[in-house]
Amino acid sequence: MSVPPAISTGMVTGRATTGIVRCIRLAHVVIVGLASNSNDTLPPSGPSLRVAGSGCRCVPVQGDKMPRRFRTLGRLTPTLVAVILAAGPLVWAMTAAASDQDPTAPALTGEPIAPIPPPAGLDPAKVRLGERLFTDPRLSRRGETSCATCHAPDAGGAGLVPLVVSPESGRLLAFNTPTIFNVALNSRLNWRGQFRTLDEQNEFILLAPDLMNMTWADLLARLRADANYRAAFNAAYGGPIDRAQVLDALAAYERSMLTPGGRFDRYLTGDKTAITPLEEEGYRLFKGLGCVACHQGMNAGGNLFQKFGVFEPAFADGAANRPADLGRFELTGRERDRHVFRVPSLRNVALTAPYFHDGGTPTLEAAVVAMARKQLGRDLGEPEVTRIVAFLDTLTGIPPTPAPSRPNQEPAR
DSSP: OOOOOOOOOOGGGGGHHHHHHHHHHHHHHHHHHHHOOOGGGTTTTTTEEOOOTTTOEEEBBSOSSSOOHHHTTTTTTTTHHHHHHHHHHHHHHHHHHHHHHHHOOOOOOOBBOOOOOOOSSOOOHHHHHHHHTTGGGGGGGOOOHHHHHHGGGGGGGOSSSSSSSSSSTBBOOOOOOOOOOOOGGGBSSSSOOOSHHHHHHHHHHHTTTTTTTHHHHHHHHHHTOOOOHHHOOOOOHSSOOOOOHHHHHHHHHHHHHHOOOHHHHHHHHTOOTOHHHHHHHHHHHHOOOTGGSSOBBBBTTTSSSEEEESSSOOOOTTTTTTTHHHBHHHHHOOOGGGGGGEOOOOOTTGSOOOOSOOOOOSSHHHHHHHHHHHHHHHOOOOOHHHHHHHHHHHHHOOOOOOOOOOOTOOOOO
């Protein structure tokens, strides 16, 4: 969107005006989110934001009480909603144009997506031990599958195929493998968001018959029989191997798997040359369309539940018969949770094809077209898709490096 000549960048530099601009931008993000959510999307654990007369809700994952500022938003009149919806894209464009004029401008503020920080506060010994566990196929009953088998580092920490056949049971797994990169930044885990902590999810994976198919008795016996593991656990935890230590070490490694330093993060921190004009146009379009209503925060997602198929059914008639396609409904039995999933992160999304919970969409271009139509009610042309895909490519970060090992430390056998 071009900025009218009558609007100069000086109009958005004053302290008071800057506050108004930020308020309009925030309100635009929230209200676009309201418009793209239905009454069916409220999970049992989350509050909602309601706009009077709109019949819409926006569903944060965390928290049991609605903040006062959100209750105030719920009393907005339809007229004010319309004004903010009209002004929002213009204000985004104004502020973007203002920053464009100074390539040495400081870090951007008030953006819906934030840079990923490098991992901090982790015990290197526990991270090293967690990496050994993560890549050890002996954590599966048949000894053929490790966590890294499905979460491929060269596929953005995700899967390479739409759905994996379990080597333990021979059955086709229900969900496409989500990325393990930046998993610590998610508020909920798994496509249906049924896990709140890495420990919960890791224990489920270790014990599930279709996944690692282990019992704690068998797994601990295998680890305790290995002299290298005994020494490593003793060095990291000061005691014999137990369930809590295995889960803690795995989680420590997974918390280290952040991908900071990508081109878009450098752009956010003030390097205006980090992305191209086409990619920046894609980011503006991404904001203007309302994609940031769900894909925001450090992880550009991962912190909301959303119905798949808001403006257009996500599944053809009779096609949504798989239990996995029902989303959270399979967990809660509540009609409002039918086809509701955790919003995935868009970090490294250019590397994690195929897309969606069933892995049924092979390219990022096709995923953008589908999301615009089903979630926003918009039919995008090829130029718009090209710009958005170009922006999404800038969300690829620097992949995690293997945990450093001590010179005298050998791999577990």
